[in-house]
Amino acid sequence: MKKEMLINVRQAEECRIAIVEDGVLEELYIERTSQNNYVGNIYKGKIVNLEPSIQAAFVDFGVGRNGFLHISDVEPQYFRQGGYDPKEMEREEAERNSGNGNGNRRRRFSSRPRVKPPIQEIFRRGDEVLVQVIKEGVGTKGPTLSTYISIPGRYLVLMPALGRVGVSRKIDDDDVRRKLRDMLLELNPPKGLGFIVRTAGTERTRKDLSRD
Template sequence: MKKILINATQAEEVRVAMVDGQKLYDLDIENRQRVQTKANVYKAKVTRVEPSLEAAFVDFGADRHGFLPLKEISPNYFRSRAPEGEGKVRIKDVLKEGTEVIVQVDKEERGTKGAALTTFISLAGRYMVLMPNNPKAGGISRRIEGEDRSELKDSLSQLNLPDGMGVIIRTAGVGRSTEELQWDLDYLLQLWDSIAKANDENKAPVLIYQESDVIIRAVRDYLRDDIDQVVIDDPAAYQRAADFVGMVMPKYKNRLKHYEDPLALFNRFQIEGQIETAFQREVRLPSGGSIVI
């Protein structure tokens, strides 16, 4: 039986493990000491346009300015297009210093490099991903095939999606009715409206949407019919997850369990040793051999 185990009692990190029986098959760790910015949405301001790179540098509130390449700029921001016969649009035709843009962190900053940004916003829901300013993107996850894909194509054509937007149906959307998919879409549209409102009411640079933490993401992305339980060892984390499930997927609320046993959660399910093994340089093979990384 598959379970999601959430260890949130440590001050340094939150760990989310996916287990089948007592076998660990997926692990996600979020460092509480490090500020997570990936998928956050900001109102930002262009500080420098670099024609040689076909990119702009953008102040979105971080220590280092973010990097915004031309290919990640929505046509909504184009000030003017290159005259006919003069080739493709250039960064200087699109942005100038002081231009305010809504950006999402695509890759967090590393070392001396600032974060990689995009203006093509993606908002993940339970069954789909909404792209509010990218009508050309969208469709159905490539992992969905056969009859499931055909059924979802029919449902997708019936969704009340505003013009100029796109959606991708996630694997969790398989077997869901058009009504359930529309409910998820409406939730994401409300979220986008709140982002647009925050953009209108605030001066750049400012955070206008923060992506959910690892606990909510795990529940949102992985809690399906084949998951027997979600076991959480911290009362505050359990309550947040329960509130989210009650609002977004109430039929699964009885699958959440607050773990109160004095024995550590991961020890109870005998996966602590598997986690330690996963981080070792030497990987033991079923044949008796090993690989050294």
């Protein structure tokens, strides 16, 4: 596999970085010095408004414009605030997706349960929430937020809400995936935290993953 990093800084106000594998663009990063970039940043915010009609909350996280938090980006730990049991909801969703009525199992899994309680039953105005910016605001719209925190390293991605170990979907070799998952489990990751092995960690040793 041939992997290249291409960097373009021809224009002083913009830097572009592309990750190419075997001639195929895998990742693209663009940073503009002329504007503030909040994507990836993590903030402790406060709920300032709730819109049940669109199942979203608006969050003041200290940058001047309120962020947009949709119910689909609210992780289960917050369900307890509304009196819901997140584990029970995940079990119900797993049972619902376990078959399609013909005895065939669906090969589909997500750490986020699709069925969620109404956002107005989870949050109240003034509630504090830990959020990460996942998309910059456009025009008059504020940035898009998520409570699913993701912190990337060189070889691993820390995902506190995941609660398990996994391997990037881009790594499609079953033997390699099994090997990497076993290596992670041997490291005894802290209980309750989730880790995903990135494609860059494919040929790394257990020591490399441990350092990351």
